[in-house]
Amino acid sequence: MTSTKTTVMRHLEHLCVGIGPRPLGSQANQATADYVQRAFEAAGLAVEQQEFPCPLWEEVETRLEAGGERLTAFANTWSPACDVTAPAVALGTVAELEAADLAGRIGVLYGDLTKGHGMGARSAFYFPEEHQQFVRLLEAKRPAALVTVSPTPGGPERLIRDWEFAIPSATILPEVGRTLLQRENQVVHLRIESRQTPGRFANVIGRKAGRNHARIVLLAHLDTQADTPGACDNGSGVAGLLALAERFAPKDLATGLEWFIANGEEVGGVGDAEYLRRCGDELGQVLAVVNVDGVGQWASATSITVMGGSQALHNQIAAVKQRYPGVVRVEPWYESDHTAFFFQGVPCIPITSVGVHNGHLPGDTVEWISPTKLDEAVSLVADMVESLQGRSPAWSRETNSE
Secondary structure: OOOHHHHHHHHHHHHHHHHOOOOOOOHHHHHHHHHHHHHHHHHOOEEEEEEEEOOEEEEEEEEEEEOOEEEOOEEOOOOOOEEEEEEEEEEOOHHHHHHOOOEOOEEEEOHHHHOOOOEOOOOOOOOOHHHHHHHHHHHHHOEOEEEEEOOOOOOOOOOEOOOOOOOOEEEEOHHHHHHHHOOOOOEEEEEEEEEEEOOEEEEEEEEEOOOOOOEEEEEEEOOOOOOOOOHHHHHHHHHHHHHHHHHHOOOOOOOEEEEEEEOOHHHOOHHHHHHHHHHHHHHHHEEEEEEEOOOOEOOEEEEEOOEOOOHHHHHHHHHHHOOOOOEEEOOOOOOOOHHHHHOOOOOEEEEEEEEOOOOOOOOOOHHHEOHHHHHHHHHHHHHHHHHHOOOOHHHHOOOOOO
């Protein structure tokens, strides 16, 4: 019989090597959803794809030139095509942006304007007011194009990921940004050749009914950033849940399981918004959500926390965690799909890791994944699922004082 560890690594190799980068908007992303669906069907789960509209986008070529020198640049995802030659205006703060005359110019954004992990889709679950104001300000300034300086050395993290944003834009590495910023008031040429057509993308849901109406949601996101194989973020999470589908599908369960493989986490949770639109009135049946996002790295330790829920749930998870000395308890965190459920009052158990983090970068490869550490995370989830069988959503909610 094939071991869980072997099954997980087989799925991980296919996701990260066979398919590769899987950003929302790409054919590889669609292929990943189809792969997950086939794996669920092979395990005997009832399967649903929750489709939502999103353009299919392809970067053909991006050229950035300044002072006669060719500079490496990457079109931001869903950027419109352009061929613009215009003066560059460097802007590092909101105050500078508010004061700038950008009409017909190319804005070079850095510093406070490019902090964090960029701007996602405005149709996503997470599109905060700060981002909304930033978008409105940029659109009001009417630049001919934008160049965003990635704050992360070691690889491009395309900082604008919104198909409704009509201003052409590209991201450059920090060292390229330094070159541009050292040459004030220069004329810059930006040419982006890209293709965009209407498309549809999907979450993938696998279901195994239990003897009662409650269910535990096992959650992981299938998409990556544009230029990364996404082994830790989040091929490992998806591979682990696919292995758990094979493990639990044949079992007779008191409490049902729902595998929610979300799409669009990297652009703010587009798939989360679609899931809540369709299933929001059923959340009262969810005992807990277990989100696996970023596990299995050689140089990291698996981490767990519990967000919301009753003291009884916290005690139960703590008891399971005691069997795993290699797992550390951490403070609640919000930067993943479980937040969509937590804000709706559903108890959440996020599992990730602490240590080296190279997510979003080209170096997030399978070589960084420890089969033993990934198997540990999968076993932890399996033991939690077993320990929660027969419990009710009322038992797991904060009002329960057991």
